[in-house]
Amino acid sequence: MVVKALTTQHSALKIQIWGAKFVGVKLGILGLGTVGTGTVQLLQDAVGRNPLLQEVEIYRVGVRSLDKPRDVKLPQSVVTTDLAAIVNDPAVDIVVELMGGLEPARSLILQAIKNGKHIVTANKAAIARFGAEIFNAANEAGVYVMLEAAVGGGIPVIQPLKQALSVNRIHTVTGIVNGTTNYILTRMQTEGSDFGDVLADAQRLGYAEADPTADIDGLDAADKIAILASLGFGGRIHLEDVYCEGIRQVSKTDITYAEKLGFVIKLLAIAKSQGNNHPGLSVRVHPTFVPKSHPLASINGVYNAILVEGEPIGQVMFFGPGAGAGATASAVTSDILSLVAALESNTAVPNPLLTCRHEDYCQITPVSQLLTRFYARFLTKDHPGVIGKLGTCFGNYGVSLESVVQTGFQGALAEIVVVTHDVKEGDFRQALDEIRHLEAIDSIASILRVL
């Protein structure tokens, strides 16, 4: 009789007897909120889905409060408030972390890994901050950490980047990865409303949190692009290297100008290789003028989309629901499925297409070195030759202008809008510093990057 390790190399926690029936996989789920409930519902209704799901047992579920009404039925003995007991339970094969937040999620994940358990998590905030620690621990313990639901909700993009797309040289990953901000910008665009009004309404309707900071200021998108950049470009990313600007300063005036000039404004999360002659990667989140003809321009409302460009594949776009119980449960369960398949295949060698083995950090290009087009809106006094003076200042720093428009007035002030050709951001900022001191300039009302 041959006895073989069922789990991966180092974590010989279980043994299986050759020829014996696969005994199934026990889940310890941490969290029974929106995503946890959706995941339990999906797993409890396995008929018609991948038959491997029938190998899965919802063994323990950890929550904060036992008294809360739940939308799923689970035996009392399954649900507990003792989450440490779940990650320390020798019977649990996979810990599914769906509680969110940084702590105790991080510590529980690390403890589960130490105990040889595979991890499925939807927690982009924890992965973006503690990914290095978590993946180092997982590689050491010989377990997998799966995170399909951490970016793009139900959209499968993590595994495609790790597997199918990984044979390409990735040039750019560009995403609309935050549904709340996309919903707000879409409504500002279609209704001509102000940011503050739409945000208040989005909060009333449940599309924005009471504290919307993580969404509105781009922090959630920054977590997600750090993860996508790491997978697309094969290196770790320090979250603090991700340049991040949110949408608070986007005004309905800018949205109107964007429309007139043939653009829409989107909060884009971008990871872009600077090319062979410019080593390094720019990783950034900011509101962006997107040409109406661009594939991301038509992604509206709470939907997410991620455009991957690489060689030789060209452009591939992933589109779908970026949040919600069912959609996110689909992504979580796809990870559970991959792990069940890995466990059932009974191999002693970790599958390199499921592991994350980056050790080096990507070289990040500072935003001052970024080559991009800009849109800028100036409020000017009624002085002769203002446009000429603007042009001279820009010319002094090698900034060439694609278009200059003077249409509107804000009270007594004239409004001048310029769109530049590609320019180094540092040069553009220097020109703006000079322009700010021109007698004719009242203020620089907005500056946005153009895709």
Ligand SMILES: NC(=O)c1ccc[n+]([C@@H]2O[C@H](COP(=O)([O-])OP(=O)(O)OC[C@H]3O[C@@H](n4cnc5c(N)ncnc54)[C@H](OP(=O)(O)O)[C@@H]3O)[C@@H](O)[C@H]2O)c1
């Ligand atoms: N919601 C989405 O559409 C979505 C989409 C993509 C990714 N995600 C990610 O998925 C994760 C879960 O999000 P969610 O929206 O499902 O969160 P949620 O609705 O707030 O649920 C969190 C769950 O975790 C439990 N929990 C939290 N802290 C706990 C603690 N210290 N001890 C014990 N239990 C604790 C809560 O218990 P109680 O129920 O007893 O309070 C609750 O069941 C997050 O990382 C989030 O970023 C969410």
